[in-house]
Amino acid sequence: xxxxxxxxxxKKYFANQRAVDDISLSLQEGQIFGLLGPNGxxxxxxxxxITGIFYPDEGTITFNGKKFxxxxxxxxxxxxxxxxxxxxxxxxxxxxxxxxxLKGLSKTDATQRIKQWFVKLEMESWWNKKVEDLSKGMxxxxxxxxxxxxxxRLIILDEPFSGLDPVNSNLIKDEIFNLAKNGATIIxxxxxxxxxxxICDQVALVNKGKKILDNTVADxxxxxxxxxxxxxxxxxxxxxxxxxxxxxKKDKEAYIIKIKEEKNSNDVLHYLLxxxxxxxAFNEILPSLNEIFIRLVEGTPTTRQFENI
Amino acid sequence: MxxxxxxxxxxxxxxxxxxxxxxxxxLFPVLYFALIFGAGYLSDKTKKVVNIAVVDxxxxxxxxxxxxxxxxxxxxxxxxxxxxxxxxxTNLAATPYDGYMIVPANAKWQTGFSNLPLYTNRTLxxxxxxxxxxxxxxxxxxxxxxxxxxxTAMLSxxxxxxxxIIPINVKxxxxxxxxxxxxxxxxxxxxxxxxxxxxxxxxxxVTEEKTSRIAEVVISSVKPFQLMLGKIIGIGLVAFxxxxxxxxxxxxxxxxxxxxxxxxxxxxxxxxxxxxNTVNVPQVLFxxxxxxxxxxxxxxxxxxxxxxxxxxxxxxxxxxxxxxxMPIIFSMIMMGAVLKDPxxxxxxxxSIIPFTSPIIMMVRIPFGIPSTVPWWQIGLSMLxxxxxxxxxxxxxxxxxxxxxxxxxxxxxxxxxxxxxxxK
Numbered sequence: 001x002x003x004x005x006x007x008x009x010x011k012k013y014f015a016n017q018r019a020v021d022d023i024s025l026s027l028q029e030g031q032i033f034g035l036l037g038p039n040g041x042x043x044x045x046x047x048x049x050i051t052g053i054f055y056p057d058e059g060t061i062t063f064n065g066k067k068f069x070x071x072x073x074x075x076x077x078x079x080x081x082x083x084x085x086x087x088x089x090x091x092x093x094x095x096x097x098x099x100x101x102l103k104g105l106s107k108t109d110a111t112q113r114i115k116q117w118f119v120k121l122e123m124e125s126w127w128n129k130k131v132e133d134l135s136k137g138m139x140x141x142x143x144x145x146x147x148x149x150x151x152x153r154l155i156i157l158d159e160p161f162s163g164l165d166p167v168n169s170n171l172i173k174d175e176i177f178n179l180a181k182n183g184a185t186i187i188x189x190x191x192x193x194x195x196x197x198x199i200c201d202q203v204a205l206v207n208k209g210k211k212i213l214d215n216t217v218a219d220x221x222x223x224x225x226x227x228x229x230x231x232x233x234x235x236x237x238x239x240x241x242x243x244x245x246x247x248x249k250k251d252k253e254a255y256i257i258k259i260k261e262e263k264n265s266n267d268v269l270h271y272l273l274x275x276x277x278x279x280x281a282f283n284e285i286l287p288s289l290n291e292i293f294i295r296l297v298e299g300t301p302t303t304r305q306f307e308n309i
Numbered sequence: 310m311x312x313x314x315x316x317x318x319x320x321x322x323x324x325x326x327x328x329x330x331x332x333x334x335x336l337f338p339v340l341y342f343a344l345i346f347g348a349g350y351l352s353d354k355t356k357k358v359v360n361i362a363v364v365d366x367x368x369x370x371x372x373x374x375x376x377x378x379x380x381x382x383x384x385x386x387x388x389x390x391x392x393x394x395x396x397x398x399t400n401l402a403a404t405p406y407d408g409y410m411i412v413p414a415n416a417k418w419q420t421g422f423s424n425l426p427l428y429t430n431r432t433l434x435x436x437x438x439x440x441x442x443x444x445x446x447x448x449x450x451x452x453x454x455x456x457x458x459x460x461t462a463m464l465s466x467x468x469x470x471x472x473x474i475i476p477i478n479v480k481x482x483x484x485x486x487x488x489x490x491x492x493x494x495x496x497x498x499x500x501x502x503x504x505x506x507x508x509x510x511x512x513x514x515v516t517e518e519k520t521s522r523i524a525e526v527v528i529s530s531v532k533p534f535q536l537m538l539g540k541i542i543g544i545g546l547v548a549f550x551x552x553x554x555x556x557x558x559x560x561x562x563x564x565x566x567x568x569x570x571x572x573x574x575x576x577x578x579x580x581x582x583x584x585x586n587t588v589n590v591p592q593v594l595f596x597x598x599x600x601x602x603x604x605x606x607x608x609x610x611x612x613x614x615x616x617x618x619x620x621x622x623x624x625x626x627x628x629x630x631x632x633x634x635m636p637i638i639f640s641m642i643m644m645g646a647v648l649k650d651p652x653x654x655x656x657x658x659x660s661i662i663p664f665t666s667p668i669i670m671m672v673r674i675p676f677g678i679p680s681t682v683p684w685w686q687i688g689l690s691m692l693x694x695x696x697x698x699x700x701x702x703x704x705x706x707x708x709x710x711x712x713x714x715x716x717x718x719x720x721x722x723x724x725x726x727x728x729x730x731x732k
Contacts, residue, residue, distance in 0.1 A: 015727075051529040053714065079529040085522040090323065101315050102530040146526075 002065070004029045004185045005050065005154055010059035012045050019045040021209035022059070027154075027187070027202075032180050034200035034217075035189040036289075038297050042209040043189050047156055050187070051079045064153065075104045078152035080143055082159045082189075086131045093127035096146050103150040110149065117145045121171060136163040144172055148179060155179060156187045161195060173199065193290040203289070207297055221286040224295070227259040232281035233272060244268055256285070312531045313539045320514075320543025325550065334551050338558040358383070359437050361427065362390035362397060362406040366414035374451050378444045385440040387448075401430050408433070418456050421449065478680050485588075490648055492588055492675035496597050497644055497668045499552075504604055504637050504667070507548045508612040512630055514540055515616030515713070516623075524713045533710035537617075538702070541609040548605060552598075588675050596674050599691065604667025607698045608633065614705035617712030618720050625719045640668035651676045661690045663697030704729050 005027040012020040020042045027033050037043050048054040050061065052070025061068035064076070087095055093114065100110035118124050121141055131139060140163050148155060157176070161169045176199065180186055188200060196203060197217055205213035213220065229245075232254040240247060244263035249256040259268060265284070272279060287295075324330055363370060375387050390397070390409065397409045408429030416422065427433075427441065454464060476486065515537070518524040527536050615629040643665060647656040651673045659669035660682070670690050673682050711728040712720070720728075 048714070053525070053528050074530060077529065079526065081522050081525045083522045085526045087323070087523055088517075088521065089327075090319075098315065098319050099526065099530070102312055102527060 002029055003027065003062075004064055006062040007046075007050070008060045008062070010046070010049060010061065011057045012042075012049060012054060013057055018209045020049070020056075023206065023209070023211045024059075025204055025211070025214065027185050029153075029185055030180050030183050031202055032176065032186045032188060032200050034196040034203040035187055035206065036191075036193075036196065036203060036293060037206035038191075041206045043206055044158075046206065047079070047158065047187070047189065050154075051077055051156060075150065076153045078103075078147040078150065078155045080147040080155075080157045080160060082162070085143055086139060086146075088132040089130060091127070092123075092129050092131060092134070092142055095131065096142065096149065099146040100149045105150050113149050114145070117149065121145065121175075137165060137168055140164055141168060141172070144175070148175075148184075152184065154185050154187070156189070158189045159191070160188070161190075161192070193288065193293060197289050205293065205296060212296055213292075217289065220289065220292060224287050224292045225284070226287065228285040229257050229259065229265065229268065230281070230283050230285050231255045231257055231268075231272070231279065234278040234280075236272075236277060237275040243271055245271075254281070313535045313542075316527075316531070316536060316539025317543040317546070320540050321546050324510075324544060324547045330547065330551070334554050337555055358386060359407050359433065359441070360386045360388060360405060361441055362392060362404070362409040363387050363412065364390045364394055364397070364409060365412040367412050367416040369416060369418060369452050370412065370448060374448045377451070378447045381444070381447070382440060385437055385444060387441070387444055397428075401428070407431070418449075418452050478677065486676070488588055489651075489675040489677070492593060493648065493651075493672040494644070496593070496671040496675070497641065499597070500601050500604055500668050500671055501637060501641055503548055503552070503601055504608055505634065507544055507605060508608050508633070508637075509630065511541055511544050511609045512612040512616035512619075512626060514544065515613045515709070516619040516626060519617060519619070519713050520621055528713065533713060534706045536713075537610065537613050537706055537709050541606065541613060545602060545605050545609065549598075549602065552601065556594075589677075592678065593675055596687075597671060600667040600671050600694070603691070603694045603698060607663055607667070607694060607701055608637070610698075610702040610705035610709075614708035614712065614725075617709040618715075618725060620716060620719060622719070629719075636664040637668070640665040643669060644672050647672045651681050657686060660686065661693055663694045666690050666694050 003026055005025070007023060007025040010020055010023045011018075023042075023046060025033075035043055035046070045054065049056050050068075052068070052074050063069075063073045090098070096114045097107065097110050100114065101107060105113070115124075118126065121144075123138075123141065123145070126134070126138075126142070131142070134142065140160070144157075144160060147157070160172060160176075164172065176186060176188075188196070190196060200217060202216050203213070203220060204211055215223070228248065236247065236255055237243065244267040245257040245259045247255060248258050257268070259265065265282070269279070269282065363375065370389060372389050375389050379386055388406070390406070392404055392406075394411070397404060397406070401409065408427055410425060410427045412422075412425070427438070433441075459467070515524075518527070518536075518540075524533075524536065531539075611633050612630065615633060616626065618629055619626045640659070643655060643659050646653075647659060647669055650656060656669065656673055659665045660673055670682070670687070674687075676682065678684065678687060707729040708725050712725075
């Protein structure tokens with residue numbers, strides 16, 4: 001599996017904001033890549049440069065091993081923006097057909113693929129309905145179909161699950177996994193961390209136009225762990241001065257402990273057993289992405305201030 | 310470009326299939342005919358005979374003279390009254406008369422009357438009082454003629470021996486100012502309506518695409534310029550379709566109604582035939598189509614740029630489009646001055662500057678080429694309009710490509726200019 005998209009030192013400055021300030025990313029084929037960041041971090045600007053809507057001020061984009069050429073390469077990219085993005089008064093079948101043809105599909109090809117997708121997502125009866133007749137979740141499904149119809153090699157989804165009920169969310173999630181399995185690369189932009197943990201292989205966190213984190217989900221959680229363990233035991237020794245850990249918190253059934261530096265979990269177990277404690281459960285507490293996200297972004301102003309460049 | 314055709318096709322079909330297009334296209338000719346025939350029908354139906362009693366104490370009006378004038382028009386009757394004056398004065402409603410007048414006994418045929426009162430129990434329409442006055446005057450003329458000893462032969466000399474002038478333009482012998490004015494006004498109105506109507510459609514369409522975020526999806530497939538141009542051309546073709554339908558419906562209707570000899574139609578047809586004889590219709594139609602389409606393209610891209618700057622709020626659209634509508638409205642205000650002097654400096658400059666030329670030039674062209682509008686002026690005007698169209702499209706595209714992706718607060722004019730002129 002090769003690199004499908006490489007972004008090097010990308011910069012885009014607006015009149016009074018460094019929207020994207022020296023960001024580099026590298027995406028492998030078949031990867032599901034989470035692009036995270038608070039509002040106004042520069043995600044949309046970054047995505048717009050990758051989709052060829054904006055030209056970067058500086059830096060390069062390499063797509064499929066060659067310099068990114070918006071006119072030819074946008075046919076291999078599918079982009080689903082966060083909000084709506086459909087003609088309200090247009091019939092659903094015609095709309096999907098139109099968007100597919102704009103991506104360069106022939107009419108017969110497009111019709112055939114739309115029908116397949118409509119069957120797959122239980123939308124067969126929708127063809128002659130108008131978008132305004134659909135619920136928000138149904139529109140989201142249609143939007144998803146129009147994004148992936150032309151078999152893009154890179155799919156960019158901005159909050160694809162907003163407005164979807166759990167059943168339809170799962171339906172789309174399965175399709176996302178399917179697409180990735182078949183070799184498509186997916187950039188998944190969201191604020192919902194639990195979805196990121198569930199879906200993404202790799203995550204980049206962007207804040208104030210800069211990338212502050214870029215790693216696999218597992219590695220990130222490892223890197224940000226605070227050596228916290230959850231111990232369920234009948235009791236802990238009264239005096240913990242010689243213990244290899246310190247007690248952080250005690251809740252109903254368990255103790256939250258923090259292991260001291262240069263000690264490990266075995267030291268803890270050893271100590272507890274020696275002191276006659278009965279242990280029912282023992283596991284490490286890794287921080288959730290949500291906590292890491294908040295920790296990293298916290299302390300910076302929630303909304304970006306305007307600056308002079 | 311294959312993609313731009315897709316956009317044009319979608320835009321065109323979406324608009325043409327809409328119920329509002331079908332209704333407005335059909336409704337216009339219907340309203341047009343309703344106006345022509347309905348007005349005649351209504352005034353025919355609402356006719357009411359006004360009967361005025363003339364109490365003549367002077368003996369100047371004879372029954373014969375009154376009868377003669379009554380034959381002219383049966384809606385306003387004069388009757389030499391036999392009813393007692395007292396009855397008329399006290400109980401007019403009981404008499405068959407709507408009003409009465411008293412010709413005093415000392416009336417002199419040499420001096421006539423000033424302010425002879427006409428008593429009525431309801432206010433007469435202006436039309437009715439003018440008709441009654443003119444009837445009385447006809448009878449009065451006869452009285453004067455008899456007293457002066459003017460016979461029919463002399464009367465015919467007095468009436469028919471006049472000085473009548475006919476203006477002849479030596480460069481264009483057929484031209485007729487009345488018809489040219491009429492055609493000019495119709496053409497200008499048509500262009501005005503189409504520019505306003507379809508200009509704002511372009512703007513609303515762009516705003517809708519922006520606020521529904523579809524623009525973002527489409528721009529990830531095509532260039533912003535293609536999306537803008539596709540929209541403008543699509544809507545331009547809709548306007549073109551509508552015009553062609555109207556023109557053919559009107560032409561067909563005229564040829565069908567040609568067989569029947571209704572008064573209203575007869576007059577209209579005669580006039581149309583006269584217009585065909587005095588105005589170079591194919592030439593006018595050619596320039597009408599040119600100025601309509603070129604004018605539309607000149608303004609449409611600006612409307613598109615304005616639309617791209619609008620956010621959710623439709624009031625923003627109003628304040629952004631107002632400056633664009635100003636020159637169009639101003640052209641209509643200029644029209645009066647242009648009609649007065651179609652070769653004057655206002656007319657010449659107005660028809661060359663592209664902001665006003667679509668309307669002003671179409672006001673002038675029916676007056677004749679090259680007699681009123683020399684060929685060089687037409688050439689310059691067309692050239693500057695086409696050149697202007699290229700400039701506005703270039704200018705608007707630069708605003709559009711930024712505006713279509715900008716959400717949030719409404720940009721100021723300064724910011725819009727900055728978008729247009731930054732590299």
